[in-house]
Amino acid sequence: MNKVVKLSKVVKVYGRGKLAVKALKGVDLEVSEGEFLCIMGPSGSGKTTLLNIIAALDKPTSGKVEVCGADLTKMPEEKLARFRVKNIGIVFQFHNLLPDLTALDNVALPAIIATGDIKESKRKALELLERLGLKHRAHHKPFQLSGGERQRVAVARAIVNSPKLLLCDEPTGSLDYKSKLKVLELLRRINLEKRTTVIIVTHDDLVAKYSTRVLRLVDGRIVESI
């Protein structure tokens, strides 16, 4: 099966000298196409750092990072941004929708960046919001939406360019139980319908129930594969 993510001996150190903190201590990880992987671990275990490195938002201190067959450690920044917009969707814990834009414009934005076609991007975004049952909220701004709706809009924004890889950082962290279920069911649906590879980092046990594989990260190392 195709490997969408391949990490070998990834180390990430923040700071220098005596103040240096080793966030990742030689992580090896392979994720196949269509997997729904959950990476669990306590706060400060390196989950977000790992996700940021896979998303090419951060560079490892050493080691190799391959995503969709491309070596991200050797890619210049401008190319990385283009690579990200086409291949990787990211959902953050705190939705991070742009406050001045409507739900529709937030969802359309990555498509506009990728193609430059505003009309087609908005059409695609509206179609996506309709599929997710959020069409009636298309022209609302983030502050007018509930927490669950905001997070579903954030998921829509992450998948508007049909990425091969969807990365989620604590996507249910700030939600109530009902909204959590809705978001997780939506992520599973995307994973099954489009064979989008999903990687979620969380310390929410509920997420593990939706996953095809669960890994545990402790103190910068993957210690257990369930």
Next chain:
Amino acid sequence: MLMLTESRKKSIGVLKAIGATSREIFAVYFVVSLVYGVLGYVAGFAGAIAVAEALKEVSVEFLSEKITVPFILDWKLALFSLLYAVVVSSISCAYSAYKASKVNPAEVMRFE
């Protein structure tokens, strides 16, 4: 503009995370800052003309002598100050746009 960049750090981080390049962020912030700079000049210039038209001249008495200062619109000087405003705005806008383009998305999105 630096204050605007600082307050918009998170939005800039989001734009970069969803695929905008540093060059695009720089271009957007540079153009927006420049538009603000020119609009500021235009508003100031319009205000100055309105005040000049209303007052025509200013007279003050100094040591029992009346001194009159007329308002004269010098278009050459106005054009020069526009160019000056554009140049000064461009330099300061380039700096704030550069700061915006260097925002690290991984850092700014870690905390709410």
